[in-house]
Amino acid sequence: MKNQRLNALAAAVLGIALAWSCSLHALAQSDPLPSWNDTPTKQTIVEFVGRVTKTGGPDFVAPVDRIATFDNDGTLWVEQPMYVQLAFALDRVKALAPLHPEWKYTDPFQAVLDGDMKALAESGERGLVEIIMVTHAGMTNDEFSKSATDWLASARDPRFKRPHTELVYQPMLELLSYLRANGFKTFIVSGGGVEFMRPWTEKVYRVPPEQVIGSSIKSKFQMRDGSPTLFRLPEVNFIDDKAGKPVGINEAIGRRPIAAFGNSDGDLEMLQWTTISGGVRLGAIVHHTDAEREYAYDRQSHFGHLDVALEAAAINKWTVIDMKKDWKVIFPFDKH
Amino acid sequence: MKNQRLNALAAAVLGIALAWSCSLHALAQSDPLPSWNDTPTKQTIVEFVGRVTKTGGPDFVAPVDRIATFDNDGTLWVEQPMYVQLAFALDRVKALAPLHPEWKYTDPFQAVLDGDMKALAESGERGLVEIIMVTHAGMTNDEFSKSATDWLASARDPRFKRPHTELVYQPMLELLSYLRANGFKTFIVSGGGVEFMRPWTEKVYRVPPEQVIGSSIKSKFQMRDGSPTLFRLPEVNFIDDKAGKPVGINEAIGRRPIAAFGNSDGDLEMLQWTTISGGVRLGAIVHHTDAEREYAYDRQSHFGHLDVALEAAAINKWTVIDMKKDWKVIFPFDKH
Numbered sequence: 001m002k003n004q005r006l007n008a009l010a011a012a013v014l015g016i017a018l019a020w021s022c023s024l025h026a027l028a029q030s031d032p033l034p035s036w037n038d039t040p041t042k043q044t045i046v047e048f049v050g051r052v053t054k055t056g057g058p059d060f061v062a063p064v065d066r067i068a069t070f071d072n073d074g075t076l077w078v079e080q081p082m083y084v085q086l087a088f089a090l091d092r093v094k095a096l097a098p099l100h101p102e103w104k105y106t107d108p109f110q111a112v113l114d115g116d117m118k119a120l121a122e123s124g125e126r127g128l129v130e131i132i133m134v135t136h137a138g139m140t141n142d143e144f145s146k147s148a149t150d151w152l153a154s155a156r157d158p159r160f161k162r163p164h165t166e167l168v169y170q171p172m173l174e175l176l177s178y179l180r181a182n183g184f185k186t187f188i189v190s191g192g193g194v195e196f197m198r199p200w201t202e203k204v205y206r207v208p209p210e211q212v213i214g215s216s217i218k219s220k221f222q223m224r225d226g227s228p229t230l231f232r233l234p235e236v237n238f239i240d241d242k243a244g245k246p247v248g249i250n251e252a253i254g255r256r257p258i259a260a261f262g263n264s265d266g267d268l269e270m271l272q273w274t275t276i277s278g279g280v281r282l283g284a285i286v287h288h289t290d291a292e293r294e295y296a297y298d299r300q301s302h303f304g305h306l307d308v309a310l311e312a313a314a315i316n317k318w319t320v321i322d323m324k325k326d327w328k329v330i331f332p333f334d335k336h
Numbered sequence: 337m338k339n340q341r342l343n344a345l346a347a348a349v350l351g352i353a354l355a356w357s358c359s360l361h362a363l364a365q366s367d368p369l370p371s372w373n374d375t376p377t378k379q380t381i382v383e384f385v386g387r388v389t390k391t392g393g394p395d396f397v398a399p400v401d402r403i404a405t406f407d408n409d410g411t412l413w414v415e416q417p418m419y420v421q422l423a424f425a426l427d428r429v430k431a432l433a434p435l436h437p438e439w440k441y442t443d444p445f446q447a448v449l450d451g452d453m454k455a456l457a458e459s460g461e462r463g464l465v466e467i468i469m470v471t472h473a474g475m476t477n478d479e480f481s482k483s484a485t486d487w488l489a490s491a492r493d494p495r496f497k498r499p500h501t502e503l504v505y506q507p508m509l510e511l512l513s514y515l516r517a518n519g520f521k522t523f524i525v526s527g528g529g530v531e532f533m534r535p536w537t538e539k540v541y542r543v544p545p546e547q548v549i550g551s552s553i554k555s556k557f558q559m560r561d562g563s564p565t566l567f568r569l570p571e572v573n574f575i576d577d578k579a580g581k582p583v584g585i586n587e588a589i590g591r592r593p594i595a596a597f598g599n600s601d602g603d604l605e606m607l608q609w610t611t612i613s614g615g616v617r618l619g620a621i622v623h624h625t626d627a628e629r630e631y632a633y634d635r636q637s638h639f640g641h642l643d644v645a646l647e648a649a650a651i652n653k654w655t656v657i658d659m660k661k662d663w664k665v666i667f668p669f670d671k672h
Binding site: 042064141145185192195202208209210211212216219220221225226228230237242243244245246247251252253254269272273276277329 | 374400434477521530531534538541544546547548553556557559562563564573579580581582583586587588589590591608609612615662
């Protein structure tokens with residue numbers, strides 16, 4: 001009797017073990033990039049990850065050196081019809097206008113209040129910097145962070161009628177997770193303002209604030225009524241774009257990425273810095289080719305202008321991700 | 337027979353399980369800070385960690401927000417008789433002197449070559465900046481990193497006759513490990529040059545380059561013969577000292593630490609920023625009180641000047657770590 005019971009127990013344990021092993025096997029077999037079509041692009045990514053993570057292989061990279069950097073605007077989320085941060089700045093100008101009656105007659109604010117995008121464009125970089133300064137400086141960091149968070153909670157994309165933080169690319173979310181599951185540390189390296197991104201990158205991309213690199217204005221530490229604050233000054237600190245990206249990466253990370261993902265000429269130098277270094281590296285450009293599901297643009301676009309970097313992709317064997325061909329779905333809400 | 341064998345097997349399994357449980361228990365009981373004496377200082381640290389990690393407790397802090405920052409010079413390694421990086425710069429001046437015959441007659445280089453520390457001190461901040469620029473700029477980042485690494489491999493501390501990277505404080509190494517074992521992310525926040533520290537912090541402190549914040553000079557990205565490089569310019573980028581520390585922390589980490597460790601007035605603002613924020617926080621100052629085993633200095637010292645921050649410690653209830661009373665050993669090689 002006892003013997004039988006023990007045998008039954010042994011059989012049950014064996015059964016559990018077998019079931020467990022099978023489900024582990026199934027897990028290992030499941031596709032980590034389900035929103036990517038089975039194209040050469042996907043193969044290139046999977047093959048790269050396989051090579052650098054193969055213990056004892058010739059291209060093995062220690063986990064500590066598995067650094068991957070991602071541009072944000074147009075690489076992880078939608079940057080049309082204008083950068084999200086620019087929409088935020090324009091809305092802030094409108095919200096602050098009652099406190100600044102003179103703006104009705106002052107360039108570039110007049111253009112913003114009149115909705116005259118042509119006049120705004122004509123105010124050029126000087127106009128843009130003026131708008132950024134009045135909307136991003138003159139407050140504490142906590143106050144700015146709150147104003148960005150509040151705006152993102154209520155603002156809606158004009159075409160998709162959704163919060164901007166939902167207009168992130170599902171295949172890129174999967175790629176971020178896939179790289180992290182393979183021991184990579186994922187960083188955002190954006191021309192956008194670092195303080196504009198940090199309040200939400202952890203929730204949306206699983207990228208914590210200390211792994212977000214971006215442009216910044218100067219700030220100043222002050223004790224105010226016994227309370228320590230960081231106050232934002234109307235002075236540019238760092239522009240994390242073009243040749244600034246490798247500089248920003250070096251300052252913040254202190255070592256070179258082995259994979260980098262961008263979508264515009266602003267990412268050229270980051271891709272050069274990452275890929276031209278001897279070892280097996282992955283450089284990739286998200287090419288916006290899908291006017292139906294998102295947008296189609298490159299050389300002619302003001303936002304996300306892609307020209308020189310597309311030429312460089314061919315020369316340097318960077319992977320060009322064709323949104324239309326390579327991606328099954330664009331957004332998380334497209335999934336069935 | 338079969339029954340007996342199964343019973344024997346069950347007993348063996350039970351035995352292994354018991355042994356395993358006991359050793360786990362022993363492990364849990366073992367002291368994570370063996371080089372710290374059982375003083376109120378140690379109790380304060382252990383109690384703080386217990387409170388912020390107690391799930392469901394009133395002071396619980398999520399792992400993602402467990403940020404701890406450490407000054408380097410005088411907090412993690414020896415800063416007497418002069419900052420290690422200054423010794424490096426002076427040695428570099430001597431090494432580069434044959435290429436600069438005019439230095440024999442030019443202040444402040446003449447002072448360095450003559451070993452005239454009084455004249456060097458009289459050249460003031462201007463003199464120091466000149467020395468830093470000729471020894472730290474005008475080369476690629478990789479070249480600078482190599483020169484720092486090579487120097488650290490051969491340089492010896494004048495008193496202890498050991499490499500500087502061995503003159504780190506054993507109790508602080510244990511503290512770093514203890515915090516990390518409790519879900520903290522540990523950062524170095526030093527007035528020293530970030531590129532001078534990054535080549536060795538991972539090996540010595542288990543702090544990776546991306547968790548090292550420091551002072552920096554500007555650098556410029558260039559393609560040289562098809563190879564991407566970062567070239568170091570003779571221009572100050574950021575001074576990570578005093579009111580610069582909270583600014584540097586915010587730029588690099590994007591959230592406030594909940595624990596900070598320093599040893600001089602240069603750490604005052606970091607300690608304020610960390611501890612005056614509402615929740616349970618730990619601020620601590622390493623007080624050099626042990627002339628026999630290391631050094632004894634505070635208000636009168638040029639390097640690691642500690643005066644205002646010592647007054648502030650009493651007011652803000654920061655923990656003052658008394659090296660003589662609180663530490664069983666100073667250096668890793670003191671352990672028996």
